[in-house]
Amino acid sequence: MSYVPEDEEAQPLLPTQRTRSNSIASIVARGRSNTISSFKIGYDAVKRHKVEFFSLLVASLILYMGFTVAFLPRTSLSRDFRRFHFSKVTRAETYRIYLESLLRENHAKDHVRNYTEYRHFTGDDHVLQYTLDQLKSYGFSPKIEKYYPWLNTPVDSEVSLWIDDKLAYNASMIEDFLEEDPSSSSPQSVPAFHGYSANGDVTAQFVFCNYGKIEDYEYLLEKGIDLKGKIHIIRYDSMFRGLKVKNAEKYGAAAVILYTDSFDDGEITEANGYKAYPHGPARNPSGIQRGSVEYFTDFPGDPTTPGYASKSPHTKRMSPAGKLPAIPSVPLSGREVAKILEHLNGKGCKIGPGGNIGGFSYYSGPSDPNVTVRVYNEQEYGIQEMSDVIVEIPGILHGNSIIIANHRDSWTVGGAGDPNSGSSILLEIARGFSELRKNGWKPLRTIKLISWDGEEPAMLGSTEYGENHERQLKKQAIAYLNLDTAISGSKFQCEANPLLASVLLSAAKHTPFVGRPSTSLYDHWKETSDLDIGVLGSGTDFAVFQNHLGVPSGNFKFAGNREDDAVYQYHTNYDSYTWMEKFVDPNYELHNTMAIFTGMSALMIxxxxxxxxxxxxxxxxxxxxxxxxxxxxxxxxxxxxxxxTLAGTLSRKLDDLAESESVLFDTHTAQLRKKARKDYPVWLFYKKLIIYFKLTAANQKLKMLDRLFLTERGLKDRDWMKHSIFGPDKYLGYFGDVIPGLHEALLVKDREETLEWLQILCKQFEKVSKLIHL
Known part of the structure; x- marks a missing residue:
């Protein structure tokens, strides 16, 4: 056993020993020793020159940061929003990608044909599944919200003429089957009926009451016409049918027959030489307008859950009395009603402007005691399940949302114009947004795409949704854009809250009209109606948003111009893809234009x-x-x-708001918008913080402005309508009224009601003044 000394490096190497200077262990050991020695020397040096070392380090860092900051790109608050949330698409690129994706392809025809393949009443599973499948194919994860309204399903109805207690005529309750139109002859076709009509079996004399307006009834009473206990025959026009039945009941009707008179179609009629559908653009004489008679221009939604949502079959319910007629009503075609009305000739007084019912001279009647009509109406009422379909595209700025929506239920197998032109457009908008997402787009604000169920009976899907999410919508919703009967003619029509006007006009400028790069929708709009933006009324799904929740809303459509467009076969079996492709939009270019415009409007907001x-x-x-x-x-x-005095005070306040305060506020927001898009160097980051806080405050004011016009009391006799500035005309329904509470009080000369509305308006405009004050 050999002895190894502790200090090997101090011992001489024996000749017979292998040198270790080249061994791995030796190299590592030597390297570690040298490193430790270097650290020691370096540390000693740092200790000796500590101040100089740290000064040099700090100077280097300052020099590096200064160099970096000096050459960093200048940025705007606008770009920072997207950069910090990893959004890869600029605003301009967003518009370009969306526009190109819809101009490159157009799937509207396929969608319309698929939607109109089967009858699709409220709760239909076929159109529900089709909507879900399409949205999923675009990469979305749609959510379903179910509600359980109380409504009717048709069982049987009849209108028959009796003379001397003998059956003289039994009217057809369904349109003619047309070989040229497959939808019209579907085995799923349902005889005509009214939504929410009362059950009954009435046989009585009958009277003709023209359009069923208050002035018509007052005229008949002045002429001494006996109206009580009679069956009232009334013709359709732009007045909501539910209010016609409501008026008839008020003036003593036992039952109501509503019919369509081609006289009210404008120029395009058989009387003027045009052929009837399917051979021409005029109304088919056998067409019957279905529809609801629930008073939904006063109280939309489930009439058994007013003001709250029917979230389950077991939801507590109230009596629907006062929200729908208590007398039966049925619709008829002009052809069928002619066999009845001709028995009024020469009886009573003439009323109205005349019409196109053959053999009828437009006398009021009543009919002779031995000439009666039987109206039989049987409906089955119960709780039915329905489904709203919701897609949400989360935005960078939380707590803000824009909603685009359309309903998918129809009265018939068809429904190509109402509602499925809008349904197809909604899916096209979804496809465009899907393309944006593939390119890395994140919207600045959340966008929701919603397919409503149950609009036709009483705007059920939208109203139940709005009542269910009332608090959230009042807090977050910026705008609601509605598509209903989106395509039924060539004339662009826009009704909207004036707050949206600037956005809609700008979107129209960026929308090619029917694919023509040289013509914009703005040009067409200006040419046909001088850029008119109408007043929102009711009768479709924006009602809960604008009239109940104070969310600025818009409603867009291409409608018939009454001069050379084909007559819209509204709510009949002839509202079909055949009619659409033959007379309105053969290549679905109007559908494409509307999809671009509506989506672009939402993107610009x-x-x-x-x-x-x-x-x-x-x-x-x-x-x-x-x-x-x-x-x-x-x-x-x-x-x-x-x-x-009070009216004068309000007038002066409105003058101040319209002429100076709103102008100053809009000027301020325009300047603020420019600052948000201005580039600043990094060292001026604090300026962007100031702009951000001002921007947030201004956005909050703009979002809440329309909510200031909501009242707790609502309009008289229809307290669901909460908005003091916009509401449906009380006597016509579909048309809008501005400052309706005050207007109605003045019409009936109610001093106390007039006083109360002046006081309410003064307080509201004072709040508006404080809100936008700079």
Whole structure:
């Protein structure tokens, strides 16, 4: 055993020993020793020159940071929003990609044909599944919300003429089957009926009551026409059918027959030499307009759950009395009703402008006591399940949302115009947004795409949704864009809250009209209606948003121009893809235009850092209508000093808002928008923080502005309608009224109601003034 000394490096190497200087262990050992020695030397040096070392280190860092900051790109707050959330698409690229994706392809025809393949009442599974499948194919994860409204399903109905207690005529309750139109002869076709009509079996004399308006009834009473206990025959027009039945019941009707008179179709009629559908553009004489008679222009939604959602079959319910007629009603075609109306000739008085019912001279009647009509109506009422389909595209800015929606249920197998032109457009918008997502797009604000169920009976899907999510919608919703009967003619029509006007006009400029790069929708709109934006009324799904929740809404469509467009076969078995492709939109170019416009409108609201609402347009519209009501007040209550003083105060406040305060606020927001898009160097980051806080405050004001016009009391006799500025005309229904509460009070000369509305409006406009004050 050899002895190894502790200090090997101190011992001489024996000749017989292998040198270790080249061994791996030796190299490692030597390297470690040298490294430790270097650290020791370095540390000693640092200790000796500590101040100089750290000074050099700090100077190097400052030099590096200064160099980096100096050459960093200047950025705007606008770009920062997207950069910090890893969004890869700029605003301009968003518009371009969306536009190109819809111009490159158009699937609207396939969608319309698939939607109109089967009958699709409320709750239909076929169109539900088709909608889900399409949205999933675009990469979305649609959510279903179920509601359980109380509504009717048709069982049987009959209208027959009896003379001397003998059956003289039994009217057809369904249209003619046409070989040229497969939808019209579907085995699933259902005889005509009214949604929410009362059951009954009535045989009585009958009277003709023209359009069933209050003035028609007052005229008949002045002429001494006996109306009570009679069956009232009324013709359709632009007045909501439910209000026609409501008026008839008020004036003593036992039952109601509603029919369509081609006289009200405008120029395109058989009487003017045009052929009837399917051989020409005029109305088919056997067409029957179905529809609801629930008073949904007063109280939309499930009539058994007013103001709250029917979230389950076991939801507590109230009596629907007062929200739907208590007398039976049925619809008829013009051809079928002619066999009945001709028995009124020479009886009573003439009423109305005349018409196209052959053999009828437009006398009121009533019919002779031995000439009666039987109206039989049997409906089955119960709780039915329905489903809303919701796609949500989360936005960068939380707590803000834009909703685009359409309903998919129909009265018939067809429904190509109402509602499935809009259904196809909604899916096309979804496809465009899907392309954007593939390119890395994240919307600045959340966008929701919703397919409503149950619109036709009473805007059930949208109303139950709005009532269910009321708190969230009031807090977050910026705008609601509606598509219903989106394509039924060639004339563009737009009804919207004036706050949206600027966005809609800008979107129209960016929308090619029917694919023509040289012509925009803006050009077509200007040419056909001078860029008119109408007043929202009711009768479709925007009602809960605008009239109940105070969410600025818009409703868009291409409708018939009554001069050379084919007559729309509204709510008949002839509202089919055959009619659509033959007479309205053969290549589905109008569908494509509407998809581009609606999607672009939503993107322009979503992608702008500052919501592009203009308060001046809003205040000017209100003042325009208020000036008319002010004159009416002066003539109605000329000697009432209290009303006159209060009305004058309100007039001056509106003048201030329209002429100065709103102008200053809009100027401020325009400047703020420019600052948000201005580039700043990194060292001026604090300026972007200031802009951000101002931007947030301005957006909050714009989002809440319309909510300031909501009232707890609602409109008189229809308290569900909460908005004091916009609401449906009380006597016509579909048309909109501005400042409806005050207007209605003046019409009936109700002083106390007039006073109350003046006080409400004064308080509301004072709040608006404080909100937009700079």
């Amino acid at each position: 979503s992608e702008d850092e500052l919501i592009d609402f203009r308060t001046h347009a809003y205040m000017s519209k209100i003042r325009q209508y208020y000036n008319g009501w002010h004159k009416m007040l002066n003539s109605t209550f000329p000697a009432d000093s209290k009303l006159q």
